[in-house]
Amino acid sequence: MLTVTTPPDISTVGIVGGSLGGLFHAVALTELGLDVHVWERSTGRPDDRGAGIVLQPSVAWFLSEFCGVDADQVSVPVTHRQFFTRTGNVRIMPMRQQMISWGTIYKALRDTLPAERYHDGQPVTALTPTPAAATLHLGSTAHAVDLAIVADGSASLHRGLVAPESASRYAGYVAYRGVIDEADLPQELAACFRDRFSFYDGDRTQFLCYFIPGDFGTTAPGHRRMNWVWYVRADAPELEHITTDRNGIGHGLSLPPGLIAPQVRTDLLTRARSTLPQPLRELVEHTREPFLQAILDARVTRMRNDRLLLTGDAAFVVRPHTAASAEKAAAxxxxxxxxxxxxxxxxxxxxAWEQLRLAEGAAIYGQGVGLGHRLGLSGMEAPVSTVGRAG
Structure with missing residues (x-):
């Protein structure tokens, strides 16, 4: 572990949002000896069946140095990239990477942070920054801290306190996602993807997939999960349609697993059968509970207002093509x-922190927007307020 000294002028820290961005900061600043508390609006630990993540250097270093977790032991290695054509032909090139799951990172962070420092089911309703402090309001109670960190994600409720001009915008397309237990895949199909990071670039669409850890972070073959992502254009009315669940409830910018409406699922399967190479189509067909997220953009010109900081997706919302959202939050x-x-x-x-992170965030933001345009995915962009609320 790292040798640390207590920083000057700061002893208490309040963090708004208890997902990866908030947890990275909570664990690191607790290591500095600070009195850190996290307030998260949702309740309980999320299901460990969420999306996969390409393991990047800052995340691997963080897990090792702050959590005592060897990233090699909780990630799935790939040795090659393979690129499918529409007819199913494959081009393969060597490229070593490691794949991890959102849930594996989350578990490592939660297990490291003392339980009494994480307060779930307690949304922060307001923030008041001052030159040398900040106050977090939770209903009728208030907590004064020396430093407040906003880490409440891409649809941040508090971004405007630092960067009022930087509302999220919908990029005109969505990412359908699926996670399948390896044991539920036909052996011949699973064999197509072992040790591979697979891609298909079609007409204004992209599909990618790879194996990630299974339950409890297991990486043993046969016990992992297949993770796939499929980028599809969708205008604002279509987004509203596909994020309305099987009970007729609209979720706005995302749809969790298990809620997809029957007609939307039927349409997804029809699209897969007409546009995807056979192995990728079969992955969609074997997915019981696909879910989806709208692709958003947000870029800030400030990350600090006195003792109030923006971090992670509450600052820069970067497109998933960069594989950099978790990496950026860890950094x-x-x-x-x-x-x-x-x-x-x-x-x-x-x-100093703001100067460094603004430059890095702007670079990743620009990279993601450029990738979306080169893939022909970007559609009619629109303010988030005109396409729905966050799910």
């Missing part, structure tokens, strides 16, 4: 950890 936390540890004053540390 935000690592940079803040080192800035506070080394600076002579908290304000100097926060200024």
């Amino acid at each position: 935000d936390a690592i940079t803040l950890f080192h800035a506070l540890r080394q600076a002579q004053s908290a304000d100097a540390a926060l200024r």
